[in-house]
Amino acid sequence: MTEPSRREFLMSASASSAGLLLAGLTTDAASLEASHEAAASRPVAAAFAATHQPKPLPFDPAKMHGFSEKIIRSHWENNYGGSVKTLNAVKQQLAAALANKDTPPFAYNDLKREHLLRTGSVIFHELYFDNLGGDGKADGEVRKQIGDAFGDFESWETEFRRIGVGLGGGSGWVVLGYNLHLGQIENYWLWDHLHAPAATLPLLVMDMYEHAYQMDFGAAAAKYVDVFFENIQWNVVAARLAQARRFKAFDLPA
Numbered sequence: 001m002t003e004p005s006r007r008e009f010l011m012s013a014s015a016s017s018a019g020l021l022l023a024g025l026t027t028d029a030a031s032l033e034a035s036h037e038a039a040a041s042r043p044v045a046a047a048f049a050a051t052h053q054p055k056p057l058p059f060d061p062a063k064m065h066g067f068s069e070k071i072i073r074s075h076w077e078n079n080y081g082g083s084v085k086t087l088n089a090v091k092q093q094l095a096a097a098l099a100n101k102d103t104p105p106f107a108y109n110d111l112k113r114e115h116l117l118r119t120g121s122v123i124f125h126e127l128y129f130d131n132l133g134g135d136g137k138a139d140g141e142v143r144k145q146i147g148d149a150f151g152d153f154e155s156w157e158t159e160f161r162r163i164g165v166g167l168g169g170g171s172g173w174v175v176l177g178y179n180l181h182l183g184q185i186e187n188y189w190l191w192d193h194l195h196a197p198a199a200t201l202p203l204l205v206m207d208m209y210e211h212a213y214q215m216d217f218g219a220a221a222a223k224y225v226d227v228f229f230e231n232i233q234w235n236v237v238a239a240r241l242a243q244a245r246r247f248k249a250f251d252l253p254a
């Protein structure tokens, strides 16, 4: 983004709904404008770069098993796409708020909370769409390793499904993850985008926000879970697990 257009964005953002966050941080209009000018006058550091682009769907949404094309497109465009836009806007606002010496720390943390929330939403949605588009058939090494971790594959599936159904009617994510610290494959319950298991790489991600299923299945969360399983792209899960096995969180003493 050129400097003039970046400055225009920052100024317009303060009047937008997203801009309300920053507007509440500053002591007066002059201070707000000064912070915008300060942020716009120097190169954008990577931590504040508002450059995230929506990741295209890795499958044809018209060819899903049991999902309508409409719900997949709506989910991708409105929920995921909305989070991408907001994440970029929040990063712009963080840069301006940081440049303003009058920004109260507690108010700055309101933006950091939104930053964490949108980062979680963007990443989990990308992982979610990437692990869909398959035939739902798990076999080979990935099935064996999950089965070994849970006693058998069916026990893993039972727990994963139960967590999902338990989140029905509310919000959250179910994550099969490889915990680097523990060296274990585990299922995790996440109440919202802010939750994430520590030191864990997600292998399989299921969106349990109502927007993921209400349009097709109403309140029947269990039916959605069935259809999700029919569309899992297990090749992606297997690749994630193989890569996760090569990582180590820290060189901790035994």
Ligand SMILES: [Fe+2]
Pocket (backbone or CB within 6 Å): 075, 079, 080, 125, 207, 209, 211, 212
């Ligand atoms: Fe979602």
